[in-house]
Amino acid sequence: MTRSFSSHLSICLLPAVLLLIHAAIASDPSPCDPLSALYPDQLFLPNTTLYTSSISSYAWMSGHLQPACIIQPQSTSQLSFIIKILADFNTTFAIRGGGHNANPGFSNIDNEVTIDMRGMRQIEVGDGVLRVGAGALWGEVYDAADAKNVSVMGGRISTVGVGGLTTGGGMSIFSLDRGWVCDGVKNFEVILSNSSVINANATSNPSLFRSLKGGLNNFGVVTRFDLTTFKHGPIWGGTTLLSNASESDLIREVTNFKMAKHDPSAHTVTIFGYNLPDKSYMLLNNMWYLKPNANKTSLHGLMSLEPKLNQSLVVASAGEHARRVATPIPAGTWALWGTTTVSISPTILFKIHEIWKSTSSLITSKFPASDINFAFGYQSVPKSTPESGPNSLGIPSTAVPERDWVNLLVTFQYQDGALTSDLEAILLGAIDKVDGIAREEGAHVKYKYMDYAHWKQDVFGGYGAEEVERMKGVAQDYDPLGMFQHQVTGGFKLF
Incomplete structure (x- = not known):
């Protein structure tokens, strides 16, 4: 009413x-x-x-x-x-x-x-679908899904919003088995620049449907996401905190995990963190297995690492795992992100690790008294052959990213905004070094994950010229005014 x-x-x-x-x-x-x-x-x-x-x-x-x-x-x-x-x-x-x-x-x-x-957070449960308002958070989506004993291809942190994560591609606990978060969308409700409201799906406006799956805000305002639901039982997983004495062992086991036979039920995010001014290290290994028990699986090597400083493992729904990962962000925190992708080899992660160590030494010498957290994070890249139809990410159909590729996320979190320019240069410089090493090894991958990318990175360049030209044509068809290229100034732009 x-x-x-x-x-x-x-x-x-x-x-x-x-x-x-x-x-x-x-x-x-x-x-x-x-x-x-x-x-x-x-x-x-x-x-x-x-x-x-x-x-x-x-x-x-x-x-x-x-x-x-x-x-x-x-x-x-x-x-x-x-x-x-x-x-x-x-x-x-x-x-x-x-x-x-x-x-x-x-x-x-x-x-x-x-x-x-955020005023548009309505969630309706339909037949095999959740209709989710674009302002909803993933925790709210999981609450609705859990209540019906189903799940969705959703984000891994409950406090992250649905809209940006999904239109940028999106990674999920289910991604190595089912693909990108955007591949779980059955329909987008969209407002165009002429203020008309349309639906984009596999049969209605299919070119727009494809483009919204990785094309961000270049075409219109998505107001509702219809997410495909599926039955799924409890998931094993959680976080292990390791001593910095385990650095080499952890890199070895991440490499072994990637080079072993692919297991679509196993998902990991490994983080090497360094904190100033106390010069402390934080090695976190996040693991999930899409079944209630991960013993004697592909995760065995990572699970066996010692010494463990702390460990929190549970068998729970995807929603509960997303809530457990959502740690509070201290007030007044600044952040910088950047990303790249490499193909796994026996040596590539060890060489990248040396860049993390040398960059840690660099920030120690330049900002010895500053409150800075610096991290490299590694994870697999989602499956690229979605059953729901093509997305716009430009990953070649011949690629097997869930098996062969590793995403690297480089982050700074800090309290002094005046450091932004200097830290930005260090972050982008570290990524350039990683890309250089990857090229030397024949392990460089052009694709860059939009949701982790720094605004100066050429994300669409990694999608490939053919896909970019296709999306440009779609943008001109659905946004002839150019509103979402020129009036909406945020985001990665096609033109």
């Missing part, structure tokens, strides 16, 4: 609001006034409690920008009209889902308009 009344009210107010829009454009080119007139309870202005709460809810300080106003739509019909207003004003704007991406400007903006999708 509430939603239909809201839509009826918008229609009744439409003539008056259109007059207000035209007057505002003539006098002051800001869309915040007509948005406030139409949706007064959903528009947040600076120096108000709701505005401050929205800004402070971003995971990293890079998201703490200052828009002229924040609008939080509650339905697709409301957002459709908001898009029309923003098109009329030709204003730049940001689209915020979970607010977890570390790249500045990807989900917030200074001095313009931010659309906060």
